[in-house]
Amino acid sequence: MKSKIEKVLEEASVNTFEDTCFMYQVPELNDVQKNLTLEAAAEVKYRGDYTGSLLIETRGGLFSAIAANILSIDSPSCLQKKDALGEVANIICGNVVTSLGRSKQGYKIESPRSLKKDELLKEKRQGKPLAEITMNFNEGRADIKFFVDGGFFAKEKKG
Amino acid sequence: MALNILVVDDSSVMRTIIIKTLKLTDLPLGDIWEAENGEKGLRLLQEKWIDLALIDIHMPVMDGEEMIRHVRENDQYENLPVIVVSSESDPSKIEMVHKQGATFIHKPFKPETLKEVIIAITGVSNEVKD
Numbered sequence: 001m002k003s004k005i006e007k008v009l010e011e012a013s014v015n016t017f018e019d020t021c022f023m024y025q026v027p028e029l030n031d032v033q034k035n036l037t038l039e040a041a042a043e044v045k046y047r048g049d050y051t052g053s054l055l056i057e058t059r060g061g062l063f064s065a066i067a068a069n070i071l072s073i074d075s076p077s078c079l080q081k082k083d084a085l086g087e088v089a090n091i092i093c094g095n096v097v098t099s100l101g102r103s104k105q106g107y108k109i110e111s112p113r114s115l116k117k118d119e120l121l122k123e124k125r126q127g128k129p130l131a132e133i134t135m136n137f138n139e140g141r142a143d144i145k146f147f148v149d150g151g152f153f154a155k156e157k158k159g
Numbered sequence: 160m161a162l163n164i165l166v167v168d169d170s171s172v173m174r175t176i177i178i179k180t181l182k183l184t185d186l187p188l189g190d191i192w193e194a195e196n197g198e199k200g201l202r203l204l205q206e207k208w209i210d211l212a213l214i215d216i217h218m219p220v221m222d223g224e225e226m227i228r229h230v231r232e233n234d235q236y237e238n239l240p241v242i243v244v245s246s247e248s249d250p251s252k253i254e255m256v257h258k259q260g261a262t263f264i265h266k267p268f269k270p271e272t273l274k275e276v277i278i279a280i281t282g283v284s285n286e287v288k289d
Binding site for chain 1: 175176248249
């Protein structure tokens with residue numbers, strides 16, 4: 001059964017891709033989509049009662065398709081692609097942090113940044129995300145992961 | 160009446176998204192002006208005839224809160240309809256936006272949502288363009 005945060009992450013991600021990128025999911029993972037190689041990633045960090053990050057990885061041409069759809073251009077520049085992916089990550093993160101519970105001081109969401117491959121490998125050592133979702137599109141695939149530093153449930157138990 | 164609109168956001172991608180969504184509302188649009196921070200937004204307000212401003216909260220140089228404060232203090236455009244478009248989740252920030260007489264729209268948003276808000280705060284009718 002999906003946790004509340006997983007549901008929020010899914011809803012925020014679907015709405016963001018539909019309303020912001022004008023992109024709609026295709027229902028099933030085919031073999032090609034499963035084996036797509038990583039092309040880009042962006043991370044947004046947040047701070048409040050909890051700290052952590054949201055990571056979005058794209059595969060199979062989605063990196064370019066997001067910017068092309070948003071900007072209505074055929075060949076977006078590398079900077080435009082990075083900005084577009086960062087904006088998507090920023091919007092999703094802004095929606096998901098509210099599900100962590102009301103923070104007295106609110107949550108500060110930092111500017112998105114692109115990640116290099118070595119940083120992604122480091123990210124993989126950070127541990128398990130609190131919630132994650134895979135979205136499949138005709139243009140490729142997005143894997144979106146939401147992390148809470150130190151673990152959400154551990155902190156909840158401490159109270 | 161066609162609305163002249165000012166879009167203030169430090170992200171050029173986000174400005175493009177907002178303008179694209181504005182066009183999807185099918186409302187009568189006039190000139191659309193863009194600024195990357197509150198300071199540049201205020202300058203455009205002094206130079207151009209603007210009927211509505213869509214403003215982000217978090218921006219360098221001058222943020223959205225400060226820009227709206229300047230707008231409300233200026234006799235020339237103190238009653239300007241303002242929509243704050245943000246992924247902000249802090250309830251106190253959102254409350255501050257309302258206190259400043261602006262309407263808050265959370266990202267992501269649909270053209271229908273934007274259209275409803277614009278009609279409500281500007282009184283523009285969904286008449287045929289031109």
